[in-house]
Every structure is written in structure tokens, then in C-alpha cells.
Amino acid sequence: MTAHAHSDHHSHGALQMGHHHVSSSQQFLSVLVALLVLTGITVGASRIDFGSANMLIAMAIACIKASLVIAFFMHVKWDTAINKIVFLSSFLFLALLFLFTLVDLTTRRWDSYVNTIRTPVDHGWVQPAPKPDAHH
Amino acid sequence: MSHDGHHSVVIPAPGPEFVPHTVAHHFDTPVQEFQAAKLGFWLFLATEILLFGGLFAAYFYYHETYAETFRVGGQQLDWQLGAVNTTVLLLSSWTMAMGVRSAQTSQKGKTLLFLGLTVLGALIFLGIKYVEYSAKNQHGLIVFSHLFDGYDQANKQLPWFQDYGGVMKDVPHGHLFFAIYLTMTAIHGLHVVIGAGLIIWVMKGAAKGRFHAGYFLPVDLVGLYWHLVDLIWIFLFPLLYLVP
Incomplete structure (x- = not known):
């Protein structure tokens, strides 16, 4: 069995799980x-x-x-390259999740009272049109 | 070899206190068995990272939105208990690593000792967590005790909203911090319970001498699970107890 195993392609692991650090x-x-x-x-x-x-x-x-x-x-x-890739790639996808959450966070106009109720007039960005009854 | 489908590969026991391991019949070699199981477990751990990742994303989103709520919320937690629990988990991660190492070097007694210490760490962690949860429950910060209360007709509210107590009533969306705290620590705590159960399971195998230099796969995988529990807590501790 041992002699056969050594000639086998998988010989180094025939009797054990392989060489481990x-x-x-x-x-x-x-x-x-x-x-x-x-x-x-x-x-x-x-x-x-x-x-x-x-x-x-x-x-x-x-x-x-x-x-x-x-x-x-x-x-x-x-560990083997494939195991490193599998595990560490989860952090890559996590980074994607955080990235797009961050993009949303920094670009969203909050639906707070201040942002939804105030008009450009309230902000003072434009002047209100003069009232028609001012001519009377 | 096992190609004929009749014989299985057997890894011999390194000593009289151990038993040989028979490679599952659908694997050609012990290496194949080891690598297949390991790859599958890393895939599982990747999904665990994504599970907690979603919760961390929720944390960061609301932390940025309601910074004051999170600052006040963090002050309600006892950071010293959190620090003790962090130390306990780090120590248990070390005993777990030593337990795997003992199995790899065919040291049966040390394997059982280190795995036992790891379970002890899990129990201390859960004990401290119980003390914390009880205190938060008393202060009305955790509303689980009202989870099964009926709808309050008079107040037209579910009881766990109106009973929400303490200082968190005075900050905007005060429920958010403790909702996230409880969700994250409870799912993490569930992993501690499952991890401790798995360690006890491999201890039974270790006591029978199943794990040695030739075969230590289950100890290795349970060890990875336990380190993941530690990994998550490394982020939970500063985010929840020391709210930056």
C-alpha cells in the first residue's frame, strides 16, 4: 500500500491529510x-x-x-490560494455594500421638516412676486 | 486506493490512545477530503461576514444620521463589562488556536484542556451578557419582555413603543441605538451559544481519540467558527460600547 501510494499522484496525502503548517x-x-x-x-x-x-x-x-x-x-x-480568495472576497463585497450605502448617505436629501417644507422663497434664494392688490 | 469503490482510505492512529480515521468513501484521498471540507467551510464563513456586514452597514448609516442618539446610547452601556468580555473572547480565541494546535500535534490531554477552557470562556461571556441584558431590560432599554403583549387599544400603540424608557426618550429616534445593539449582540450571542455547542461536540470526539496529527479536520473547522465569533466582537466592542 505504501509503495503504491508513493507512486500515486496524490502520494503525499495517502496516509495523512497532507502537510500542514x-x-x-x-x-x-x-x-x-x-x-x-x-x-x-x-x-x-x-x-x-x-x-x-x-x-x-x-x-x-x-x-x-x-x-x-x-x-x-x-x-x-x-491556507491555500482558493481558500484565501473565497474568504477575503467576502470583504470585497462588504466594501461594495458600504460604498453604495455611503453614496446614498451623502447624497440623500433628508425628508426632515426643514428640507421638505422650506421653499426657495423661504431660503431667500428668490423674491416673491409682488401682490396684485398693491396697485389699488 | 478507493477507486474500486470497495476499500476506503484509512489514516492510522498515531498511538494507542487514538483511533484511526476512515476517509469518507466519496473522497479519493485524505487531502481531497480535507480541502473539500475546508473550502466549503470558508464559503460558509464568507456568508457569515455578509450577514453581519449588513448589520454593520445599518449601524454606520444610522450612526451618521443620528450621531447624538448613538452617543447617548453608547453611554448607557457599561464599557468595562464590554472590555472584560472582549478580553474573555480574545483569550478564548487563543485557547481555541492552542486546542487546534494540540490536536495537530497529537496531544490528546492538551486538546481537551484547551477546548474546555474555550467553552469556559464562552460561558463567562454569556454570563456577563446576561447581566448586561437584565440591567438594560430593567431600565426599559430592551423591550423584549413586552414582545408578546397585546395591542394597547387605549393608547393605539404596541406596548413596546410606549414603554420605551430612560434617557433614550429624549433623543431623536432613541429606539434605534438599542434596536441595533440588541440585534447585533443577540445574533452574535447566538453564534457564541452555537460555537460552544460545537466545541463540546468536538471535545466528545477528542475524548474518544478521534483527532490527531493524521486527522484534525472537525477541530480545525470549529476553531475557524470560533475565531469568526471573536472577529465580529472585535468590531462590536468599539462601535457599541465606546461609540466613536
Whole structure:
């Protein structure tokens, strides 16, 4: 069986699931420490008022943390190309969803009282026509 | 090999405490079995990203529209409990990674230990979540307890709208923050429950010695699911508890 398997096209996996990269305990521990430190930085950064940059900072740190989890804990760094494409493409489609949501958000005229009731006259953009009874 | 349809490929056990793995008959090789299952699971995880992605899109949309509502809403949550839960999930993600590694290196005792610690992390997370939900329910910020109340004829309203309480009454569309908070954390919590159940399931297999260097596929896949739960929470924590 073994001799046959070695001549087989799939020989390297005949008796096992194939060769797998096994991460070291030290690497997992380093990733954990990095994740905990970044959590602390997230909390710390939220205490300081950076205005609208607070959201960007929080999301940037979260993206770094997510990348660490995906690359090392989920082992994507050593996964096959097809698995990388399948999983990471979901983030591409997520980006499309966010992009078009953002486009809607920034171009929509809100149906609030202010925007729907005020006319160009209210805005002072045009002068109202003089009333006909002014001649009497 | 298995091409004749009569024999299945068997991966031998690396030691007396393990059992051999028989490759499913519709696969030619263990590699094929492993890669097929793994590809299918990554596809599933991609759909999970899109499921939560829709909720995150809703969050960002309303956060930009009613910033004040989200700021006040975030202040109602206990960020310290959120931070503790974040730490618990990160630690459990680490124990899960170590559990998979122990299975990959045929260390049965360590596999069971690390998987058990991961379940413990899931239980602590759910316990803290229960404490949080109870407090929010008491303050009238969560309206699930009124979900099955009848239509209020006198007020011509469903009870869960009029009972909506606390400081959120004073901000525009105050229900939005806690509706999104509850939807996102409850669906995430459901994943924690399912994940813990799956880990207990692979622990049963690990106790029987089914997982070793030659075959650790179920541990690997359940591990990926658990890391996804962690991945989602990494974004939920700053967005809900520290509302930027």
C-alpha cells in the first residue's frame, strides 16, 4: 500500500491529510498579547476627543486586530490560494455594500421638516412676486 | 486506493490512545477530503461576514444620521463589562488556536484542556451578557419582555413603543441605538451559544481519540467558527460600547 501510494499522484496525502503548517505556541502567545494591547489602545483612544477621527482610529485598530486573528488564529496566512480568495472576497463585497450605502448617505436629501417644507422663497434664494392688490 | 469503490482510505492512529480515521468513501484521498471540507467551510464563513456586514452597514448609516442618539446610547452601556468580555473572547480565541494546535500535534490531554477552557470562556461571556441584558431590560432599554403583549387599544400603540424608557426618550429616534445593539449582540450571542455547542461536540470526539496529527479536520473547522465569533466582537466592542 505504501509503495503504491508513493507512486500515486496524490502520494503525499495517502496516509495523512497532507502537510500542514503548525504554528508555534510562542507565535500564538505573541498574537494574543498584541490583541490585548490593541484592545487597551482602543479604550484609551476613545477617551480622547479627536472629533470625527475617533471613528477612523477605532476602525483602524479593529482592522489590525481582525487581520491578526484572520492571518494567525484562523491560519489564513498558510491556507491555500482558493481558500484565501473565497474568504477575503467576502470583504470585497462588504466594501461594495458600504460604498453604495455611503453614496446614498451623502447624497440623500433628508425628508426632515426643514428640507421638505422650506421653499426657495423661504431660503431667500428668490423674491416673491409682488401682490396684485398693491396697485389699488 | 478507493477507486474500486470497495476499500476506503484509512489514516492510522498515531498511538494507542487514538483511533484511526476512515476517509469518507466519496473522497479519493485524505487531502481531497480535507480541502473539500475546508473550502466549503470558508464559503460558509464568507456568508457569515455578509450577514453581519449588513448589520454593520445599518449601524454606520444610522450612526451618521443620528450621531447624538448613538452617543447617548453608547453611554448607557457599561464599557468595562464590554472590555472584560472582549478580553474573555480574545483569550478564548487563543485557547481555541492552542486546542487546534494540540490536536495537530497529537496531544490528546492538551486538546481537551484547551477546548474546555474555550467553552469556559464562552460561558463567562454569556454570563456577563446576561447581566448586561437584565440591567438594560430593567431600565426599559430592551423591550423584549413586552414582545408578546397585546395591542394597547387605549393608547393605539404596541406596548413596546410606549414603554420605551430612560434617557433614550429624549433623543431623536432613541429606539434605534438599542434596536441595533440588541440585534447585533443577540445574533452574535447566538453564534457564541452555537460555537460552544460545537466545541463540546468536538471535545466528545477528542475524548474518544478521534483527532490527531493524521486527522484534525472537525477541530480545525470549529476553531475557524470560533475565531469568526471573536472577529465580529472585535468590531462590536468599539462601535457599541465606546461609540466613536
